[in-house]
Amino acid sequence: MYTEKVMEHFRNPRNVGEIEDADGVGEVGNAKCGDIMKIYLKIENGIIKDVKFKTFGCGSAIASSSMATELIKGKSIEEAMELTNKAVAEALDGLPAVKMHCSVLAEQAVKSALLDYSKKNNIVIEGLEDFNPDEDHHH
Amino acid sequence: MNKNIYMDNAATTPMKKEVLDAMIPYYTEKFGNPSSIYAQGREAKKALDESRDKVARILGATDKEIFFTSGGSESDNWAIKGACYANKNKGNHIITTKIEHHAVLHACEYLERNGFDVTYLDVDEYGMIDIDDLKNAITDKTILITIMFANNEVGTIQPIKEIGKIAKDNDILFHTDAVQAVGNIRIDVEELNIDLLSLSAHKFYGPKGIGALYIKKGTKIHPYIHGGAQERNKRAGTENVASVVGLTKALELAYENLDEHNNKLKRLRDKLINDITKNISHTKLNGHPEKRLPGNVNISMKYIEGESLLLSLDMVNIAASSGSACTSGSLDPSHVLLAMGLSHGVAHGSLRLSLGDFNTEEEVDYVVENLIDIVARLRKMSPLFENVKEEE
Numbered sequence: 466m467y468t469e470k471v472m473e474h475f476r477n478p479r480n481v482g483e484i485e486d487a488d489g490v491g492e493v494g495n496a497k498c499g500d501i502m503k504i505y506l507k508i509e510n511g512i513i514k515d516v517k518f519k520t521f522g523c524g525s526a527i528a529s530s531s532m533a534t535e536l537i538k539g540k541s542i543e544e545a546m547e548l549t550n551k552a553v554a555e556a557l558d559g560l561p562a563v564k565m566h567c568s569v570l571a572e573q574a575v576k577s578a579l580l581d582y583s584k585k586n587n588i589v590i591e592g593l594e595d596f597n598p599d600e601d602h603h604h
Numbered sequence: 605m606n607k608n609i610y611m612d613n614a615a616t617t618p619m620k621k622e623v624l625d626a627m628i629p630y631y632t633e634k635f636g637n638p639s640s641i642y643a644q645g646r647e648a649k650k651a652l653d654e655s656r657d658k659v660a661r662i663l664g665a666t667d668k669e670i671f672f673t674s675g676g677s678e679s680d681n682w683a684i685k686g687a688c689y690a691n692k693n694k695g696n697h698i699i700t701t702k703i704e705h706h707a708v709l710h711a712c713e714y715l716e717r718n719g720f721d722v723t724y725l726d727v728d729e730y731g732m733i734d735i736d737d738l739k740n741a742i743t744d745k746t747i748l749i750t751i752m753f754a755n756n757e758v759g760t761i762q763p764i765k766e767i768g769k770i771a772k773d774n775d776i777l778f779h780t781d782a783v784q785a786v787g788n789i790r791i792d793v794e795e796l797n798i799d800l801l802s803l804s805a806h807k808f809y810g811p812k813g814i815g816a817l818y819i820k821k822g823t824k825i826h827p828y829i830h831g832g833a834q835e836r837n838k839r840a841g842t843e844n845v846a847s848v849v850g851l852t853k854a855l856e857l858a859y860e861n862l863d864e865h866n867n868k869l870k871r872l873r874d875k876l877i878n879d880i881t882k883n884i885s886h887t888k889l890n891g892h893p894e895k896r897l898p899g900n901v902n903i904s905m906k907y908i909e910g911e912s913l914l915l916s917l918d919m920v921n922i923a924a925s926s927g928s929a930c931t932s933g934s935l936d937p938s939h940v941l942l943a944m945g946l947s948h949g950v951a952h953g954s955l956r957l958s959l960g961d962f963n964t965e966e967e968v969d970y971v972v973e974n975l976i977d978i979v980a981r982l983r984k985m986s987p988l989f990e991n992v993k994e995e996e
């Protein structure tokens with residue numbers, strides 16, 4: 466049911482872990498639904514220097530987190546803001562329809578970490594004005 | 605270990621060689637339709653009659669009380685809908701539990717949409733019903749009690765004899781879904797006061813797509829499949845003779861070797877439970893500590909999710925199952941675990957390992973060893989485990 470790419474990221478997830486002095490941390494999802502994603506960002510001069518994640522969830526949730534971190538590492542904040550759930554799913558060669566919410570969660574986790582960074586640094590990131598990380602992610 | 609380890613025997617079992625051997629002639633030289641009067645027909649009819657007789661004897665029934673069906677789901681549907689529609693002049697109330705298989709739950713929900721009332725009994729933390737709840741749920745409109753013999757997810761065995769007695773004393777029909785019990789527990793329908801009992805061959809090393817419904821003599825029940833006169837006018841369709849022969853052979857083997865089967869499975873089961881709960885922190889056995897099926901192990905692994913656990917086990921060639929939503933095809937985790945009071949989060953992380961006749965102690969060791977590593981790896985990735993200590 467999963468593509469080889471999903472399984473590859475599940476077997477060898479990239480960027481697992483925490484960043485102790487992270488500049489931005491975002492956590493989305495809840496245990497009730499069975500998925501929680503937490504993303505840590507290290508940002509220097511508007512560039513995502515490092516990113517780590519921790520995920521409680523199914524195979525596609527772990528693979529989506531892994532892929533999302535890979536897609537934003539080394540990118541600018543603006544580029545990271547352009548990350549969509551579709552891009553995550555496509556980079557994984559697709560997700561089963563019932564698992565698309567995992568890619569949505571990955572996108573939200575990234576945005577949530579960026580929002581945390583913007584709040585800590587009193588800056589405004591374009592596109593995050595209306596973002597509400599506590600909004601229930603849709604399945 | 606480079607072979608596949610199958611520990612999902614509650615989902616289905618491999619067929620035994622003797623069973624297949626018994627079936628083959630009925631596909632080829634003995635292919636006749638049991639309704640035909642010539643030699644091939646008579647030969648098939650004879651096999652059918654003999655099978656029915658053997659199945660009846662094993663269950664403490666008579667041959668006229670055994671009806672072959674396409675499996676557990678059909679038997680459950682037939683028993684419940686057939687009995688309710690045939691007895692609706694007496695009342696419209698059904699009593700069941702929250703932990704039944706979907707074949708029972710969805711049949712009851714269907715009847716609810718068609719004028720029947722259903723009481724779904726709660727269970728305790730072990731998955732056991734409370735007999736007083738059952739007594740209190742009975743009304744003068746109650747026509748059917750349907751309670752499973754043993755649960756497919758957590759293995760809990762209900763007090764069937766007591767339930768049967770209550771049903772009998774109140775003149776209410778008693779159906780039990782014994783799909784998981786048959787082949788693991790000695791059953792005498794008379795002694796247990798059972799009116800209707802469902803069984804399915806693929807759970808005891810027989811073929812898939814064949815089962816039976818025991819219907820106690822005198823029970824009012826409508827046919828479920830209308831058509832020809834097969835199965836004493838109650839279940840139409842040319843009989844699946846080869847599968848009936850396979851079901852019967854599998855049932856005979858199961859009861860010939862019952863003690864040996866049970867002793868072996870219980871030993872492996874208890875070792876598996878012990879080794880997992882001792883070596884992995886934050887684990888909890890689900891189901892009843894004693895009143896449980898001999899091959900059932902169901903353990904919650906806190907802070908991890910079931911599907912990623914199953915995928916990881918599959919990577920080391922271990923087949924198991926989980927109560928996680930991701931594996932149930934719905935958004936909610938197992939209704940059985942939720943009914944037992946587990947939180948959603950913990951229910952998502954449950955693992956069911958169901959042992960069978962072909963499992964070995966070596967396999968149990970291999971599973972435990974791998975599970976230790978897999979759980980550690982997934983917990984290291986889990987944000988829920990960050991502030992939790994290894995020891996508790």
Ligand SMILES: Cc1ncc(COP(=O)(O)O)c(C=O)c1O
Binds near residue numbers: 678804
């Ligand atoms: C308790 C229980 N009832 C009913 C069924 C359905 O049986 P079958 O697969 O033969 O339709 C199963 C098996 O999945 C079961 O475990």
